[in-house]
Amino acid sequence: MRVLFIIQGEGRGHLTQALSLHQMLKQAGHDVIGAIVGVTAERDVPTFFSSAFTAPVTPIFSPGLVYNAKTNALEPFKTTLKAIRTIRPFWRSLKQVRAMIETHQPDVVVNFYEMLGGMTYALLRPSVPMVCIAHQYMAFHTNFQCPKGQWFYRQAFKINTRLTCFGANELLALSFDKQPDEPNQRVRVVPPLLRQEVTELKPTEGHSLLAYVTQPGLKTELLKAHEQHPEIPMDGFHSGATLPDQKVDDTLTFHAIDGKRFLEFMAHCKAIVTTAGFESVCEAAYLGKPALMIPQANHYEQACNAIDGQRAGVGTASSRFDLDKLIDYLPKHDVAVSEQFRAWHAQGYFMFMAALNRTQMPASGPSGGFFWTRMRHLLR
Structure with missing residues (x-):
């Protein structure tokens, strides 16, 4: 064909x-x-x-x-x-x-x-x-x-x-x-x-949070969240970064958008923080990583995705970069969701x-x- x-x-x-x-x-x-x-x-x-x-x-x-x-x-x-x-x-x-x-x-x-x-x-x-x-x-x-x-x-x-x-x-x-x-x-x-690059990864339990921000405005929110929780290690991939690794301080590093590296970081992080785009949340679900989904303002589609993602148990939604909400959610996350997701994907x-x-x-x-x-x- x-x-x-x-x-x-x-x-x-x-x-x-x-x-x-x-x-x-x-x-x-x-x-x-x-x-x-x-x-x-x-x-x-x-x-x-x-x-x-x-x-x-x-x-x-x-x-x-x-x-x-x-x-x-x-x-x-x-x-x-x-x-x-x-x-x-x-x-x-x-x-x-x-x-x-x-x-x-x-x-x-x-x-x-x-x-x-x-x-x-x-x-x-x-x-x-x-x-x-x-x-x-x-x-x-x-x-x-x-x-x-x-x-x-x-x-x-x-x-x-x-x-x-x-x-x-x-x-x-x-x-x-x-x-x-x-x-x-x-x-x-x-x-x-999902691409083979995702399904072939071997995820491990990490300690850092991984953030993916597609729009420049979200970088400001990420920095505010980091100021509130400087003790939490974070890696942020965003479109404004020009180098593979731009260290801000001991617990925050920005990275230029790179699909392969992003997936590698995701496989070894604790959870992800992202806009409520469908693809990134699915990749995280397959790898067993809970997601904090933040719909972009006035983006109705992403608002729907966040509601649907919560229903399916792949993460929790927030209207802003609220790390406290993610921290509270993590102990409640059902690890069986990832196994069910993998079976559905198959x-x-x-x-x-x-x-x-x-x-x-x-x-x-x-x-x-x-x-x-x-x-x-x-x-x-």
Whole structure:
């Protein structure tokens, strides 16, 4: 089977999931012929991905999220304005995506939560079947818990998520644990995608806390937490660090973002402190490391992840860098959660291969007016 990827380039989660599936497909004897990665003028394809992905990588413009540099809060209004201002280049991007699909004629397109994929299939209707993979598709699951009292953010999140998956044969919703499928929503619940670099690690019980901060504003919170608990050893990976190791004092060291080193540190830490991104929390759960999940301000998706992570028992959530909350939680953490998570993850290979094989069966789903049919159901 010849497979083409379309990947959201924001953050590291979707990119690492694509690397994991790439490894899985190669093991099964399939051919990943390339990857289209959504980028902006400020955000190119990360080196960790381009150096590890063995097929050709094509960066194509896609509107990105806008964060406040000081507060680290997601700014929905500025994000929307940016998207509106870039409609013309975005339309050119959609035509470029369709041209690549029709030229290379893969057997299936796998879309990792990139709007380029959903909107290309909605408006230009390529002839190749598409499967979409992301934790965000759990938003269409009846058991998925969301923050209360945030109706606007909830609707914006669901609309954005729907825009990534128009025309898809199936939505593979990555989940911390096993949940029933939602056939009416085309949702199949599947295990997280973790790279072999994670599953091959041999974790040990450490004494240091490991922090991963993707936005500059979180560095300030990390430093405040360190001032309150200078006795706790901490290692912090963040985008502002320029050297592999930048020692602040005897118990705090910053590190430049490095995927391989980060995983090595995670395997030997006591717990992790991170934003509520799905991928890092799953890696920690597999390695048996409890997580303090801190959703970024106004980031509804991460707020949902934090609630879901608490439900699944992989860690505890906080609105700020609150080490006291993590310290109180650690004695209560159930170590059996990691064993259950590993057992669930082990089912993934067969479930992903089955999903891709189903795309080669005769089509029986809705077509034609599917785009507008789903639009009418967005706010249900």
